[in-house]
Amino acid sequence: MTMSTTGGGRRRPPTIHDVAREAGVSRGTVSRVLNGGHYVSPAAQEAVNAAIRKTGYVVNRHARSLITGRSDSVGFLLTEPQERFFEDPNFNVLLRGCTSALAAHDIPLLLMIAGTPDERRRITRYITAGHVDGVLLVSSHSGDPVAAELREAGVPLVSCGKPIGPGSSASKVSYVAADDRDGARDMVRHLLSLGRRRVATVAGPLDLPGGVDRLAGYREVLAEAGLPVDEDLIVSGDYSRAGGESAAARLLDRAPDFDAVFVASDLMAQGVMSALQKAGRRVPEDVAVGGFDDSPAALTTEPALTTIRQPWDRISAEMVRVLLAQIGGEDPAAVILPTELVRRASA
Amino acid sequence: MTMSTTGGGRRRPPTIHDVAREAGVSRGTVSRVLNGGHYVSPAAQEAVNAAIRKTGYVVNRHARSLITGRSDSVGFLLTEPQERFFEDPNFNVLLRGCTSALAAHDIPLLLMIAGTPDERRRITRYITAGHVDGVLLVSSHSGDPVAAELREAGVPLVSCGKPIGPGSSASKVSYVAADDRDGARDMVRHLLSLGRRRVATVAGPLDLPGGVDRLAGYREVLAEAGLPVDEDLIVSGDYSRAGGESAAARLLDRAPDFDAVFVASDLMAQGVMSALQKAGRRVPEDVAVGGFDDSPAALTTEPALTTIRQPWDRISAEMVRVLLAQIGGEDPAAVILPTELVRRASA
DNA sequence: CTGAAAGCGCTTACAG
DNA sequence: CTGAAAGCGCTTACAG
Numbered sequence: 001m002t003m004s005t006t007g008g009g010r011r012r013p014p015t016i017h018d019v020a021r022e023a024g025v026s027r028g029t030v031s032r033v034l035n036g037g038h039y040v041s042p043a044a045q046e047a048v049n050a051a052i053r054k055t056g057y058v059v060n061r062h063a064r065s066l067i068t069g070r071s072d073s074v075g076f077l078l079t080e081p082q083e084r085f086f087e088d089p090n091f092n093v094l095l096r097g098c099t100s101a102l103a104a105h106d107i108p109l110l111l112m113i114a115g116t117p118d119e120r121r122r123i124t125r126y127i128t129a130g131h132v133d134g135v136l137l138v139s140s141h142s143g144d145p146v147a148a149e150l151r152e153a154g155v156p157l158v159s160c161g162k163p164i165g166p167g168s169s170a171s172k173v174s175y176v177a178a179d180d181r182d183g184a185r186d187m188v189r190h191l192l193s194l195g196r197r198r199v200a201t202v203a204g205p206l207d208l209p210g211g212v213d214r215l216a217g218y219r220e221v222l223a224e225a226g227l228p229v230d231e232d233l234i235v236s237g238d239y240s241r242a243g244g245e246s247a248a249a250r251l252l253d254r255a256p257d258f259d260a261v262f263v264a265s266d267l268m269a270q271g272v273m274s275a276l277q278k279a280g281r282r283v284p285e286d287v288a289v290g291g292f293d294d295s296p297a298a299l300t301t302e303p304a305l306t307t308i309r310q311p312w313d314r315i316s317a318e319m320v321r322v323l324l325a326q327i328g329g330e331d332p333a334a335v336i337l338p339t340e341l342v343r344r345a346s347a
Numbered sequence: 348m349t350m351s352t353t354g355g356g357r358r359r360p361p362t363i364h365d366v367a368r369e370a371g372v373s374r375g376t377v378s379r380v381l382n383g384g385h386y387v388s389p390a391a392q393e394a395v396n397a398a399i400r401k402t403g404y405v406v407n408r409h410a411r412s413l414i415t416g417r418s419d420s421v422g423f424l425l426t427e428p429q430e431r432f433f434e435d436p437n438f439n440v441l442l443r444g445c446t447s448a449l450a451a452h453d454i455p456l457l458l459m460i461a462g463t464p465d466e467r468r469r470i471t472r473y474i475t476a477g478h479v480d481g482v483l484l485v486s487s488h489s490g491d492p493v494a495a496e497l498r499e500a501g502v503p504l505v506s507c508g509k510p511i512g513p514g515s516s517a518s519k520v521s522y523v524a525a526d527d528r529d530g531a532r533d534m535v536r537h538l539l540s541l542g543r544r545r546v547a548t549v550a551g552p553l554d555l556p557g558g559v560d561r562l563a564g565y566r567e568v569l570a571e572a573g574l575p576v577d578e579d580l581i582v583s584g585d586y587s588r589a590g591g592e593s594a595a596a597r598l599l600d601r602a603p604d605f606d607a608v609f610v611a612s613d614l615m616a617q618g619v620m621s622a623l624q625k626a627g628r629r630v631p632e633d634v635a636v637g638g639f640d641d642s643p644a645a646l647t648t649e650p651a652l653t654t655i656r657q658p659w660d661r662i663s664a665e666m667v668r669v670l671l672a673q674i675g676g677e678d679p680a681a682v683i684l685p686t687e688l689v690r691r692a693s694a
Numbered sequence: 695c696t697g698a699a700a701g702c703g704c705t706t707a708c709a710g
Numbered sequence: 711c712t713g714a715a716a717g718c719g720c721t722t723a724c725a726g
Binding site for chain 3: 372373374375376379386387388391410412413414415416
Binding site: 015016017027028031032034035059060061062063064065066067068 | 702703704705706
């Protein structure tokens, strides 16, 4: 029976002292039970647990943190200038995945959004002041100053996606990423298997690993198939729907005869399909379209989008695992996870 | 000049004691400066501020919280059984808005997701244990048990959207909501102004205020226009895209001659348009479609969706304002914000 | 206006 | 295995 507050008032919550008295032991013993039960006799153990149940005791984390110097919470940091991430459904999945992976450890997630330089300053200060034990970083920018500062301050950090910026020379950084290059290869092979021979691509931003690696995969498969790489078939966009739309326009202009296109994100693929359809091209009859992400957006296109699934569940789970390990003293680690081709109607 | 850590190690951060010594005052005086500077001479004030700058001091919140009993953080609680909210772009906007409104007060937001009964239990305990000073609640369920428990425990709470469940009898609850009924009226009037006379509606879930009120607005305008309300023209869905699709199918079946439809959410409107188009109906020529939300989804439909904008920025800002006021001791408050018709191509 | 002192609730060596 | 004690970094009456 927990000691619930009756009515609307808040009663002073029980402390370790109340538990100790109830159990007939010292506060030190209660604390030992709370922290793993080492060096505690079974009898004391038992008495304390009973007292905890009876009093409804729950540890005051502020007091604990004050002494341990740890916050027992983790930050989820977004360093995006725009609402890019809020436009991108992948973000949701990732956030949800991290939240529940942490919940399994009873660790709350602090969401931090550092969009402006001002916010970045405040949040960096906040983090380095020790308010979180580590940071899950979601940032698309190669030369993210926040990441560098945190790393330098020794804050445990794991980023989503391979960081590519320079300067990361000596300092090893943890990250978890999908196998972008391999996913791209799968998609382009699939398009070729459909009999398409003029396969275009809308790459992502080329200062991002996803942009670079997915394009590399595209080139590789064309080469392996003995097909020439026509640079007119290669454009790039900013991962947004609008970016996809204008990329498609450029493609239509430069190489109107393409019969398939591998688009480096589902959101851009949405834009591409819309542009193609406006231009009178049928998908997939005239142009097969393949995306990347398997985000919810892939189901809202007409026809539904064939795409490469990024294993977001595993990505978030691994990010949390690696971060907690690092907080526990382990060295940084990089994890690459496989992707999967999801066939739907667009290709 | 802040005392940044050099290399990768973490130096023991300066405490109030270091500042006091540096400034040549007592720790009490430093604390007073930190907490508003009341009863502090200008000279001392000055010395302390200089010492803070010099040492790079930043308050240890754990210590402060231990004594004040406040956490100086706020929870953003989602009690959704499914990933409903993650499918719904409105959620993003709301979350972002609340985060930045709180950031202006230097208050971190703790994101809490209570999807399962198990999670709900843990999180309720977590909150009532005082880890956050108040809660921004985003829950669609009328009889949400979490909300009831928190209210009973006296936790400051403001929900997004008008709560409708029973039992809230005596206890006044804070909430911030858009004017659903008025928004619905605007949309239906707009559809009528287009010359449409067989106006259908896809309402939201009828155990939610948005479901009920938007439907009420629809009925009202029909009545005011002297048009009969044909119950065959009224169906309802669960706010999801799939729900919209099947609702449209029902409508097509029951009243194939409708020439306009007011859909209670953009996501459902997406589904409705897709179903209509599959059935060979042109939008807006054959059927004018109006949504509700003005979510990002409204821009991804083809043609773009005419909809009712919910003022999410203001909603989140008001939620934060009301919550902080309540934490500060003020009484609960309800805030209703106006909506706006956004004309695009679908109606 | 200011300092000395008590105390918030916990953990952790330190002696037994 | 266990208790007494010190101390984490702060705030807040309490006397001046």
